[in-house]
Structure formats: C-alpha cells, structure tokens
Amino acid sequence: MEALDRRKVLTGAVLGGAALVGATAFGSVEAAHAHESSQSLDDALDPNFVDGRITAINGMTLTVIGLQNLLTQIRITDATSVWKLRPTTLKSVDVGDGLYARGARMADGSLAADAVWVNIVNLHAELTSIGRGVLHLRYGHGQLRGHVVPGTTSAVYGDEPATADLSRLRVGSHIQFIGAWRPDTDDVDIATIFAVS
Amino acid sequence: MACGTDFIERGTMSWFCCGGSWGPCGPAGGGACGGCQSGSLHAAWPNASAACFDITRPDRCGKSLPRRGCGTVLHVTNRCNGQCTRVAIRDCGPRTQSFCGQNCCGGTCGSGRIIDLTPAAFSAIASLSAGVRPCRVDD
16 A cells, blocks of 8 residues: 555544544555655654653543653554554553554644554563563663563564473573563563574 | 665664663663664664674674664665665664574565664564564665
C-alpha cells in the first residue's frame, strides 16, 4: 500500500469514515510502510512517530507526554495494532506506561496510530544468575530482574525457531531480549530472548 | 528491492534507544556523535571511527564494514519485506562481535549484526516487537 493511500485510510479511520477497516486489512506493521522515508535526517523528530509516557486515557485517545514536555494525542482505531508484552488491546494499557507509536500525523497535531508498542524494551545484557521464573541481568545502565512469563516468554537460539525452552541459557552469557518494562518496579517481563555468544 | 546507490553489506539489524525518555532508556544519552534521539531517523554504525571499530570488531563476524562517520546518511532495507528507510549515523555500535549469529524470517536469513536503528527508524520498516531482522545497507 502506498504511503499516501495508507494515510488516507488512517485519516478516514480516525474520522469514522473507514470504521470497517480491520487490522488484517493492513497486514503486519512490517508490510505497511512500503516507502522510503521522506523525513529530514537532521535532528528533527519524525512527525509520524511518538515516544513518551501516557498521562491520560480517554476512550480511544491516549495523551502522551514526550521530550521537552510536548503533549501528543494518540488516536487508536480498529486498525491499530497494540503490543504490550504480546499483541493485545487498549484495555491492557495504563496511565504511566511508556509508549512508542507510529502512524500518520493529523492536521490537528494528533497521531492516528498504525501501531503502538507499550513499555517495550530491547536490551543487551549479561545473565548474572537464574532464579525460579526470573533472570537476573546486568546491562549498560545497571541491573534488573527479567521475569519469565509462562506461555509468552520464548528464546531464539541462533537461527532456530523460537522455543519455550530456556534451559540452554547460561550464567555469564550475553543475551538480547525484547520485553515489557514494569513502571512500578522497573522490572521487565520477557517476551523474546535472542541468545548470542 | 533496496534503496540507496551503492551496496555496503548484508547482515542483521536491531534497535536501540537514545536521548532518554522512560524506563531503562531513561538514562540513555545522545550517542557517541551526540544528538541521537529515539524519535529521529538515526542509527548506530560499527565503524563510525577507529576507536569505535576497536570495540565493535565486525571483522570477527566476517564483516568488512567501511568507515562511515557521524552524520553520514545510509539506506537500510528490511530484507523480509523490502521496505527501506534513510538514517543518519549518530552513535557507535552495535558491538558486532557479540552478535555473529543468524536471524531469519521465512526463507530470508541474515548473519552478523551490522547496524542498529532508533525506534523511529526501525518502526518505519519493521515491527519493534520483532527485535532483529535481516537487512542490507547501502550508501
């Protein structure tokens, strides 16, 4: 789908003109942006991307405060994909959560979201110990606890398919993982571990 | 299909935060070049300088990545879907020698981490939850 077409659909979705467009109509997020970015490559923020913390949730609209205390309204539509540890819905999103959102910037300054990733982190860390249901990790800015979530946490060893088997992880090894930050404790729930040497 | 003019290398890409906002990314600084922001189309390149190369050592994964300094514009293509974005180098990384493993999507595989993108740049061509994707980099 061309970027302009996509923007039209997103705009229509926010305005109610494309309410029947479902998430599957867009396919995955990866399939959605079939164009080279035309944004400036200077230090300006990408206008179609938002990074911040949620300060209010009103219906299908999230208020997010970002850098320099800039407030942005994020419009969630039926076509928006929501990730928080796993693909989920707006019901799982809370005030205080961190967020990355990509979509189309509207004339009123809001963002019609194609996808939002809530509390997502991507960290490279040293595995310092393994407990029952928790991995103790050291990373660039300190230490944290990574919780294993049954039915969700998986590991990718090299080019093998993802598996729930974490028994091949070794203390002292370095791992990369995608997870969801817990704002109340600074712990992380682990989604996917990429085991590296 | 790729964008850009001159092929540099194939490998894998991931994403990193910089410029600090929330969670574990809060303390993240502006990168080795300065000015790196998660919300901008920026990247980390393993051979942004000689000192950077000494840390990342892409050659240990069989990657001969050329020197491209701060501010250089690169074109990054997600080989899973052919989508492309332009980025400006604002940091040194990733530490390629720690990521010699392979990552695949369907029948497309890439080996060796050659570039990391900011969330804004990565999400323009892939889902952040994918974490790692095969890519190619062009000037």
